[in-house]
């Protein structure tokens with residue numbers, strides 16, 4: 585490979601690193617609610633690093649927002665789960681293949697983050713304080729009875745449904761990747 589090609593690849597990789605540093609949505613509970621551990625993942629190492637894993641029907645789950653996501657970095661980067669290693673969202677795929685630019689990716693991230701902040705604010709007004717849970721989980725839980733009947737909470741719940749739909753549409757369009765067979769990846773688990 586010639587020097588120009590190597591330079592172009594390292595510039596794209598650096599751009600992807602900057603884009604992810606400005607985003608964090610595949611770790612902070614906006615895009616996914618959990619990461620399913622794979623046979624190659626060493627659960628003990630992750631536990632030693634302070635991550636809580638829970639056993640579910642399809643294996644061990646690392647729930648999001650991930651406690652290892654600190655200040656836009658992964659504090660267990662060398663030991664991160666396999667699905668974290670292989671996952672690239674649509675933004676990153678398009679950036680790496682030259683279909684998009686860093687500027688466009690950052691604009692889309694800013695837009696999605698604004699919509700996620702709006703959902704968080706409405707959840708707060710609706711009385712939800714479960715900040716340690718993923719956004720989609722909080723959304724489902726706050727709509728379950730018993731409902732807070734205060735007028736402010738009722739108004740927030742009403743506004744929450746279209747706000748969450750708008751966020752999910754943007755995540756589907758700009759971030760989620762297609763699985764084999766043409767389906768979009770499931771919203772709960774990280775990676776295909």
Ligand code: SF4
Pocket residue numbers: 603604605607608609610611615671672673674675676759
């Ligand atoms: S959602 Fe995409 S851009 Fe955002 S941190 Fe994850 S891989 Fe990076």
Ligand code: SF4
Pocket residue numbers: 610611619650651652653654657658659660661664665668
């Ligand atoms: S382990 Fe690292 S890459 Fe995986 S969800 Fe947590 S912070 Fe993100």
